[in-house]
Amino acid sequence: MSIEEIKLPDVGGEEVEIIEISVSVGDKLEEDEAIIVVETEKASMDIPAPYNCTIESLNVKAGDKISEGMVIASVKKEGAEEATPEVKEEAAPVVEVEVTKVEEKSIIETNTSSAEITSVVEDVFVPDIGGEEAVDVIEILASIGDSILEEDGIITLETEKATMDVPAPFTGILKEILVQPGAKVKTGDLIARMQKDIVVETPKETVKKEEPKAEVIVEKTVAVATSSEPVKTTEKVYASPSVRKLAREFGVDLGKVSGTGNKNRILKEDVRLYIKAELTKVNSGASKNSGSGLGFDFPELKEIDYSKFGEVETVELSRIQKISGPSLHRNWVSMPHVTQFDEADITELESFRKEQNAVYVKTGADIKISPLVFAVKAVAKALELHPNFNSSLSSDGQSIIFKKYVNIAVAIDTPNGLVVPVIKDANKKGFEDIAKELKELSIKARDGKLKAADMQGGCFTISSLGGIGGTYFTPIINAPEVAILGLSKSEIKPVYNGSEFEPKLILPLSLSYDHRVIDGADGARFTTTLSKLLSNIRLLLL
Structure with a gap:
């Protein structure tokens, strides 16, 4: 009987765990059929048969830890001559005696190795999407069997802030799609499996010459269950x-x-x-609550038949509203909001802005500075001067985490709903850089192309309604941030200069802050600083 051993190839780690045995002794396998499934730090993968063969024995079991080069099975290669096994006349259980011939020879060795390409199947997970809440799968972008390039979209998700594609982490072939449109997924959930090729260094057989000098017989006894006793099998568990x-x-x-x-x-x-x-x-006896998850036991709203009072129409909430609603409610009831109102004289700022935009038009520069650009720069400067506004309360509420970076989130209204992309390191950027980045983010937001990374890492949010109207409002803090600035429509007002009234362009400011972290006096100091910075843009250059 010609028996060959199958060893664990290089799977990119020192030791892996066997999570599944895919075959049984006696099974006939075709090339590339799985023998076992191992779990590495990054994925689970099949270890396939390198050629057509029959499983003679399994040297491992589920739960074993194995490393590269260890024997996982002994097989009989298809086409090899079969020898009649020697069976002793003995009562059950049957004992198979495997005789392996080992020859001692004078050897001339040539140690060479070759590179083989092996296909492995790896799991694809939902990347960090900026929260622990489940989001909806709204579109499947690829089909099973498709060849996908790295960064090509596999599925499209919709969060409370935007729609985004989940890209392929590597180039390969899509083997399985494990979600459907309408399913809910979270960061780290398994969504697909892809096959990719890896190069495995395999040592060639040592070249041996000379006649054999001696022969050693090694007997290996393996206990085999008798056919009279049924083999107990368990259903396979498939999980990532x-x-x-x-x-x-x-x-x-x-x-x-x-x-x-x-x-x-x-x-x-x-x-x-x-x-x-x-x-x-x-806990079947536990009482029900409102489901807020915050310890509030609100009474349930009664169902009202509004049609008794006149004609009605029921319109389902948009997907964005369904997602953002609970988040807004949580932020509102879990944070003690205080809103500080103030004003900023932006007469000089507006004059400078218009002059600068006229220069850009003449020179053909593709830049247009909006009032929001100055607000971003002013807030970045104010956060450096008032670091308690650039912080977050720890999850246990016992400490404050101060951030050494300044990232400003800006709320953008789109046809699909409100999204909040982030301008990273705003304190290190000039007006033109901020203007260009705002334009790029706005285009991506309107096209629904914002990525999760574009909306993560914010320290402070600005919500501008200046292009619509209104005076003051109370913006809701975007947790885990501790403050948010609302900008309303600026208008000309008479301002007394000590001797007479002058017309000035006044911008209304609405600052909401978390009173657990920020005191009222600090809130007033922040808006005062912000007002001075916007009234005298030279201060932003210091």
Whole structure:
């Protein structure tokens, strides 16, 4: 009998765990059919048969830790001559005696190696989308079997701030799509599987010459269950490494969890629902609350038949409203808001802005500076002077985290809803740089092309309604930030200069802040600083 060993190839790590045995002894495999599934730090992957063969024995089991070069199975290569096994006359259980011939020779060795290309299947997860809330899958951009380049979109998600594509993390072939339009996913959830090629360095057989000098017989005894005793099998559990990790953290037996993914694959949401169901059994007597998650026990609203009073029309909330509504409610009820109102004389600022834009038109420069550009620069300067506004309250409410960077978020109204992209390091950028970046972000926002990274890392938000109208309003803080500035429509007002009234262009300011972090006096100081900076733009250059 000609037996060959299959060893674990290079899988990019020192040691990996076997999470599934895909075959049984006696199975006939075709080339590239999976023998085992291993779990690395980054993905789970199949270890395939390198050629057509029959499984003679398995040297590993699920849960084993193995490393490169370890033998995982012994196989009989298709086409090899079969020898009649020697069987001793003995009662069950049957014992198979495998005789391996090892020859001692004079050897001339040539150590060479070759590079083989092996295909592996890796999981694709939802990247960091800027929050823990589940978001909707609104579109599938690729089909199974498609060849996808790195950064090509696989699916499109819709968050409370924008729609965004989830790109392929590498170039490869799409093997599975595990979500459908309408599904909800979170950061880290498994959405697809892709096949990619990796290069594996495989040592060639050592060249051996000379006649054999001696022969050593090595006997290997393997106990085999008799056919009279049924072999106990368990149903395979299909789950990604992240799902298995989650199950281990909560002590969940995945064999008891029903999978709702493709081919009954267990998803993170399935594990969470299982845990929730188990907790519900334990706490079945617990009282219900409003579902705010903040400890409030609000009375439920009564259903009212409005049609009794006249004609009505019911319109479903937009997807953005459904997502952003709970977030706005949470921010409003969890933070003690205080709003400080003030004004800024932007007469000189507006005169300078118009003059500068006229210069850009004459020179053909593709730049246009809006009042918002000056507001971004002024807020960045004010945050440096008042660092408590550039902070966040820790999750346990026991400390304040001060940020050493200045990133300004700007609310932009689009046909799809309100989005809040972020201008990074605004304090280090000039007016022209901020103007260009605002234009680019606005175009991406209107086209629905903002990425998650474009809307992350904000320290302070500006909401400008100046192009619409109004005087003052109370903007809701964008957690985990501690303050937000609202800008309204500027108007000409008479301002007394000590001897007479002069017409001045006045910009209304509305600053909402978290009273747990910021005192009223600090709020007044911040708006006073902001007013001075906007009234005298020379101060922004210092």
